[in-house]
Amino acid sequence: MLWREGSVAVVHRPRYDDWSLPKGKLDDGETVPAAAVREVLEETGFRAVLGRYLCQVSYRAFGRPKVVDYFSARVESGAFAPNDEVDELRWVPVAEASALVTSDTDRSVLAAFAAEPADLATLLLVRHAKAGKRDNWPGDDDLRPLSSAGWRQAGGLRSMLPLWGPTRVHSAPRVRCVETVQGVAEDLGVGVLLEPRLSEEGYWPDREAGLVRLLEIADGAGTPVVCSQGGVIPDIVATLADLGGVSLSGTPCKKGSAWLLAFRRAEPGWSTSDSHTSWPRLVSAHYFPTALPKPTT
Incomplete structure (x- = not known):
């Protein structure tokens, strides 16, 4: 359209x-x-x-x-x-x-x-690409890098995500998360902004703070890409959908997948809690299980 x-x-x-x-x-x-x-x-x-x-x-x-x-x-x-x-x-x-x-x-x-304004704010929420099995990585899990399959997935994201004209790239501070979106950031000529609140360890001790941080990113200028983890993304998407009244059949989150989230800008009277602070409201969520094209037959 x-x-x-x-x-x-x-x-x-x-x-x-x-x-x-x-x-x-x-x-x-x-x-x-x-x-x-x-x-x-x-x-x-x-x-x-x-x-x-x-x-x-x-x-x-x-x-x-x-x-x-x-x-x-x-x-x-x-x-x-x-x-x-x-x-x-x-x-x-x-x-x-x-x-x-x-x-x-x-x-x-x-x-x-x-049904919605044409100029909604959009955010691309990405799960990091494949990084092998945790049990096979001898070092600090935060430093576990992408596997060869993960780099192929990251290449697909590098090709697909620019179609939404992203302007900023954010990531949980894990090597595999940063590597997943590093190519997008390089093509934009920007750095990857680290988001501790959107890692599994940073999100769950204070879920509301993590949700607020995601909404702060969504409410900024331009279209952001945000890379996080499988223990965070389904809860964020489900919670924002519930708050926004968006019906979802599920919140899948395969490695290398992406959620396209669309928000109305901040409106008085809507918030993530009983406070009077207003935040963007989710109105649409669409899931891409992969950024790689389907194999030809």
Whole structure:
């Protein structure tokens, strides 16, 4: 769902003579978020920065099932020029777009987009990549590094996470956590900010302080990446979902996975406790079990 201030993009596809939202197919060796950004660029000429996950829709086209994942996607740069797939693009308000698009599935995506403000704050919460078995590491567990499989996972994260335009990188002070997101930080030209409250040892003695620290990070400028551990992330996601009224079917947390969290900015009257301090409120949470593309068959 490509958007800019006050309007969304709707495209005309001459092959089908319909008005549609930009979408397309995965290339071999491509993740869903990468395909979303590439297809938007190819169809519209605009480079986009991804935001919250919107929904997944399923339908049949020419007798074959299709499944499409949609993200909010803010225009970063570019300009439209007619091409083989799209001969016209219109920037229209959501209500006008709903009347213009041909399919009901596109209308359902527009409704999901309109359910929350377009410019929500987003945060990428990552579990560190594989680091071998603790029992096989003879030294201080804090210093246990990534395994070869972990470095491959870190490489996938290095490719996928920039699609959301991150500006800051935070990590629990464990070598395996820092190494997981070090490449993202290097590509941004920033350092990794250490977060003791978001390690297992730092989080559990004072859960509320850990939650507050995560919300402080979310409430800052830009989009942060935060790397933590499997003993912390499920509790953070479940607690924030409960506080925000977000329904989740579970809080999985595989090594090298990521949660895309979207927040409304701080609102008076909402807090993590009975205090009057207000914090961002979680409105959307989407899980990526891996940042690596599916193997081709």
